[in-house]
Amino acid sequence: MSDEEEASPAALADLARAGFLMARQSLMQVNFEVHHVLDRGGYLRDLFDDRVAAGRSRLPQPDHGVANGSREAPPPPGQTPRETLSAAAHGVGLVIGTYVGALPQGMQRRRRGSDLPVALRVDDRSSDSWVFQGTAWPNPTFIYESGQKFEGLILIQEKTTRWSSFQSRAIAELIAEVSRIAAEHKAPLLSVQGPVQLPARPDDAEWPVPSVVAVRFAMALRRAGAERRLKLSEAFAEFAGKRGYGFWRADIRPGHRQGNWYLVRPHDRSRAEQYAARARWDDAEPRCSLPITFVGPARVGSTSAIMSYLREFPELGVLACSIISLDDLAFIHLQLAVNRLPPGGTQEFESDLRRRVRSAGGDDMEGRTSAPQDLLPEILPLVTGNGNGKPGLDKLTGLTDRAGDYQALTGPTMLVRHEGNDRIPLWFSWRAAGTDDGLAAPLIAFMDALAVTGLAPAGGGAKEIGDQPNLDYLVCRDVGESTLRGRGKITLSRRILRQFADTRPDVIGPRISTNLEDAWRVELGRYALPGGVEVSVAWMEYRLNNSTTLM
Secondary structure: OOOOOOOOHHHHHHHHHHHHHHHHOOOOOEEEEEEEEEOOEOHHHHHHHHHHHHHHHOOOOOOOOOOOOOOOOOOOOOOOOOEEEEEEEOOEEEEEEEEOOOOOHHHHOOOOOOOOOOOOEEEEEEOOEEEEEEEEOOOOOOOOOOOOEEEEEEEEEOOOOOOOHHHHHHHHHHHHHHHHHHHHOOOOEEEEEEOEOOOOOOOOOOOOOOOEEEEEEEEEOOOOOHHHHHHHHHHHHHHHHHHOOEEEEEOOOOOOOOOOEEEEEOOOHHHHHHHHHHHOOOOOOOOEEEEEEEEEEOOOOHHHHHHHHHOOOOOOEEEEEEEEEEOOEEEEEEEEEEOOOOOOHHHHHHHHHHHHHHHHHOOOOOOOOOOHHHHHHHHHHHHHOOOOOOOOHHHHHHHHHHHOOOEEEEOOOEEOOOOOOOEEEEEEEEEEEOOOOOOHHHHHHHHHHHHHOOOOOOOOOOEOOOOOOEEEEEEEEEOOOOEEEEEEEEEEEHHHHHHOOOOOHHHHHHHHHHHHHHHHHHHHOOOOOOOOEEEEEEOOHHHOOOOOOOO
């Protein structure tokens, strides 16, 4: 800004908020925890249940951290996240949580100076359950008004009988395009999620398919006039039209809740198949996936820089994504498709991967912390099987400029499990006071209500997905004024419909939702949450009573 140029009210508001946040916290850093785990029923509930119970006991927790890289305990029980994202796809589960306050005792000794984040800690609980802990510097000027945003959904393929490289490479291309357009329009990218559920129509005679090859995204718009929204719509419609993809926009008219969509461009199956043929994507089915999460200050263009670099390896596919900003930190989670395995199978691949990750981490051998510009050149040739891939210097420079201070959390390699369409979705949401139990208590009570209503087998515990309800998506945010809001989607086995004579969704959907909502309120009565909790359950997203804009 030049000396003659006056500061806009919006810029002054940004500056004031950033100053307030820095004055409020003596050390500007956010503690985070990221779980890469095998997707199984009850994982998140057990995680929170243990911590809430231990937190109430107020018993001192021993510091299990010892030298020589042995495993350390996760954060002290009772420390539940303030803002959270949980997602699951293709047999891989993801849990992200941010924390406010002092570091756990076992992490204090990892401080590397006041101007650096605390060294990352990795807890390899098992071959398919890794927990990453660390800190990152937030960006307090990453400001947006939740009501001023552009939300869209692009469908690649509605019915998928068999996965091949087409779907994963198409998802990678789509994420790169969404992030590029957002950066080009200087719009903060708030969330990107895939696979997702297709928009439901009131006249649907069948239960909606809970997970299709599609990507849902939202970006913040400041001074969001009709002209700007139209330009964004045209850009996405052109991209989708050339490939035969379907494109929906969120309905922002007054009185229309989140979950209302209108179709901009219908899906053209024939054109989509022609595009896949022209792209010459092979028919190999991905057997393994490598989860990787990039964490750093939320800023415009970081996701675009990462995806632009990844796209320099055209063989690379992305099976699923969960991208979100929590507590002014960006979490960019991708499930990379592993194209081929070495003769030694997953064990040899994992061994080579660990060696490359440690090599990228330099001196930080124990924490395995590495920046994207150091890690990606090391692991992408292994993941894609393309040892000759050499991205241009401009891509590496862009990656370093926009995401060079990010941390990359990698592994473990997991077998891909493609879900069938034998499940039905239910949406739920709540609003509660922002206490330590404001996230955990409503979620635990919801899981208990599932068992009470017969929608979940009794006994709980982490089990393989089958008859168990599965948490496909959950986001909980602090929306200000000491209020936490959560929204999520679970899927249930279609077998539960056998207990009803009439299984039409418009008949049984409201009945299931009402019974579960009533049971949820009863279970919440066991917790002394100040101010009470508003809850809602619906078989269609837009029917949620306390609809929020958290996606």
